[in-house]
Amino acid sequence: MKLTSEQVEEIKDQQEQKNITKRVTSPDLERLLYEVIPILDHGFIRVVDYMGNDSSIVQAARVSYGKGTKKVSTDSGLIKYLMRHWHSTPFEMCEIKYHVKLPIFIARQWIRHRTANVNEYSARYSILDKEFYLPSEENLAAQSKSNRQGRGDVIEGEQAKKVLNLLKTDAERTYNNYEEMLNERYDGSVIEENKIGLARELARMNLTLNTYTQWYWKTDLLNLMNFLRLRADHHAQYEIRAYADAMLDTLKRWVPITYEAFMDYRVGGTEVSSKGKLIIQKLIKKENVTIEESGLSKREWNELMEAFNLKDKLI
Amino acid sequence: MKLTSEQVEEIKDQQEQKNITKRVTSPDLERLLYEVIPILDHGFIRVVDYMGNDSSIVQAARVSYGKGTKKVSTDSGLIKYLMRHWHSTPFEMCEIKYHVKLPIFIARQWIRHRTANVNEYSARYSILDKEFYLPSEENLAAQSKSNRQGRGDVIEGEQAKKVLNLLKTDAERTYNNYEEMLNERYDGSVIEENKIGLARELARMNLTLNTYTQWYWKTDLLNLMNFLRLRADHHAQYEIRAYADAMLDTLKRWVPITYEAFMDYRVGGTEVSSKGKLIIQKLIKKENVTIEESGLSKREWNELMEAFNLKDKLI
Amino acid sequence: MKLTSEQVEEIKDQQEQKNITKRVTSPDLERLLYEVIPILDHGFIRVVDYMGNDSSIVQAARVSYGKGTKKVSTDSGLIKYLMRHWHSTPFEMCEIKYHVKLPIFIARQWIRHRTANVNEYSARYSILDKEFYLPSEENLAAQSKSNRQGRGDVIEGEQAKKVLNLLKTDAERTYNNYEEMLNERYDGSVIEENKIGLARELARMNLTLNTYTQWYWKTDLLNLMNFLRLRADHHAQYEIRAYADAMLDTLKRWVPITYEAFMDYRVGGTEVSSKGKLIIQKLIKKENVTIEESGLSKREWNELMEAFNLKDKLI
């Protein structure tokens, strides 16, 4: 993670601000504001702005349900109720903005979450930094045999060395040729005087997908949770999960009550289908239940048993 | 439900179309196309256009997952898999458009689903029809004592008569005064020659919220299911549920495989929180579990037991 | 505009906050924060939260365009450039939240702007306030003869009195019957002991469309400007324009540089079609141009001439 001296200066300026506001604040998040949280080898996230806190959710819910919310006596009780019953709009009343540095192939996954606002560094205008993601050795996983989108065992020894070497060499060579075609180095220096360079919007096509990019990414709390639910999950690719995990920590600082409800009902929860409910019910009542009569496929059966940690029922 | 003679004519023309297309079709839905399906006392829905069918979902999933989908051998298996794992984008590949006539207070609930396209009859431009929703006697429910947004027992006898009479009289009187202020009747005839009428955009404010409006409403399959999941639920207000139920039937005709998966995993399914999973697990293992140590509120405990139909565990 | 004593108390508490934040602030808007700005007879807007200021737009643009923005030396120059060339994403980096009290028929127009977050007071849960919009005499306009969605001359004298009387009487009667059916007054007092009331979700249908509702409404700066461009326009209905005008003032306090660019390029600007450009060009070159050979309809011709204030060219 290389920050330019301008960026270091800017962050310092941002952190020294002491403004008076009548808006609600989130003191735990304020402490972290603008700070660089390193992710992977060269990436980072920084929280650069936010709006609202747990009380904003409660306030919005109370305007909606009016006197109807009086029965839920505490803020915590109300937020848990909203989460449990999938009330969405009160959680949209809070907003957060991140500055993120991330490899392009991860940016391509991330951008699929459409309900966010994005300003990305444009390689049509400017030269990208000379930084590429290279997995650490313990993350150099083989293709899973059983799961087409998953990872299997870690690749080790000579093969690992070779893979890392290929990734590094190819990224560097393509980057060097990118500079060559531009006739300009990443620091802005001209390579050969009196020679024209290829248009930036074309030259960038020579870069590999592990090149780092950066963006400002802003979203509301509801959509942040939708993002985290998918991307902090163990099915998500390790590299995006690394970002999601760090963002989970910012969520906890920002809206601690919501965070707790989110972990209980969303992240730690599970869904049971209509057929699954019948099976669970029979298991509780000690009635006989077999996969044959359940209507479930073997895969679905096992997913259900794993959700409730019933290892002895796996087939 | 009064259709103008122009509308009757238009529907007849639409239904007589026999166009040749290379697009996929949904024969069961074609049979219903343009037909008026009556809802409540004067409302209706009509399916007026659609795009795609079950095969479009499969096709989109197969482009995404490439050879990765080969293991799921059937279309039905693939659609069930997508539904179970909350894959959303393949379901966005189908689109449907309804023509709906509905009371304004229901339209106000409905419009909160933002990811849809809407063209509503404008009372700034034109005079609204003289039609109001009046509940049938069996739907004249009292306020629930236990649930602030719910209905309790049916109101009967003299009180019922009185309520219906008030609703009817007020709607008619305010409508008559609406015409009076406009100096124009709903059929376009002028009331008093040589007199100017109040602007339509102002006069409409005198109408009651049970006046019927109409709109074209278009959405993709994913968002239709989100709508139906909330609005065909027993917590939804009866009047919007009446529309949702009729739309569930159009869903079944349009994408029968998706419909089945939707009913199993969404409508008939349930969610269990992290704490709830532990309780279920203990119940299956015949371990002792009490509400005190569960970390659940009484309300939450009962919701969990009801989800699995464990009446004897309600407290 | 009646505020409950709880609301008055809440606003006082909000205004007394003095929090320290590292976030950017907008001092002119801070001064106005939480304050009630009266609109129409009983409505209001209040800015209850915001995120970002002019500098946030510049910051986002500079991350996008990198060194490419160096040529635009000032923040003001950059924001004007972005506005002129319809760059949208930097303006999405700011967010604002209003508390609004407004008549239902205006709420129905307003809600059509879908890219916003809304929490509305729910008449399923709670009883609506006894407040209705009644136009002031100078806003009691007749239907326009020439424009189906417009207003013509003001209605005066006896007819005006009669209209206002009808609006007032109908709103009050339907509200009284609403209470009657609920068996409960707006202040929560029960009308007749030992009698059940009609469900709130049903009783509300008896209210007229000028009844006031309220909501929290949150949007980003780009979508706020889209809203204001349409709703502060002279084609917009007077009643929503009253809100939009007050919001324009909050825009000016919040992001003064953006406000200026918005007024110049959007509100005060015009669009010229391909055919229109040719006509303007010929007019400048003193070439002959007639409506016949222009390809424009009479209406379109006049719209063009009016846009450039060329009264002598109207036909």
Add this chain to the structure above:
Amino acid sequence: MKLTSEQVEEIKDQQEQKNITKRVTSPDLERLLYEVIPILDHGFIRVVDYMGNDSSIVQAARVSYGKGTKKVSTDSGLIKYLMRHWHSTPFEMCEIKYHVKLPIFIARQWIRHRTANVNEYSARYSILDKEFYLPSEENLAAQSKSNRQGRGDVIEGEQAKKVLNLLKTDAERTYNNYEEMLNERYDGSVIEENKIGLARELARMNLTLNTYTQWYWKTDLLNLMNFLRLRADHHAQYEIRAYADAMLDTLKRWVPITYEAFMDYRVGGTEVSSKGKLIIQKLIKKENVTIEESGLSKREWNELMEAFNLKDKLI
């Protein structure tokens, strides 16, 4: 552009469909349906589904404006009116779906249009095709001196050869190493038996940004026009403009009346700011006007004069 034999077969099957439908059709577009339209060296677009035609826009507008639309006598007149006055919702009633093959760096621009539905080929699941975009010689442009995001003169001779050679060699080498790391070729054949390959989700990071990907992309007519307005513009990067131009042709076949209005009011039109209007007005009235008193920057002045093709006024 290599199509697999399965794809060729699938397209043939799709084109042979002759289904009967009561839905409206667009005969000119039907003729093109499913057909491969080649773009760049290996890319393509195919229209794979659509919903509605010009008549659907008219129908939606007529439900909105009711009798208010009677004055606009023809469909063409109504659509032109809607376009001129930026009415958006009627154009949302039509939907189209494309199958697109495109280089990743173009896909990254394209995806920024958020109001569309997308299913992209996933390199987590499957191996990407061995196809890279290489510019043709006449598109090998140098960086513009005056415009940081623009292209200047064409690069020719030895330098051109060298650039093309670098692009080709780097893309091929990184692709070969991608296969090497996967231990699998693009045709699915294993390279070395008894050796595990790197996970696909990791190996893909070695590919260059000119590698082709593909997706299904579905959007409504309004958002398609927003896309085309930006991407068929001469400021857009040539490579995405190539796609936009081909899509313009499909627009013309699909909704010919809308297409014509779009070309006149959007593509061929211009916007004039408040200050610009005054200048135009003075020019028409032969009043004196100088840049100094205009309040415009030199750049803005020239943009205005160019919009009206007033070459002699450029400064």
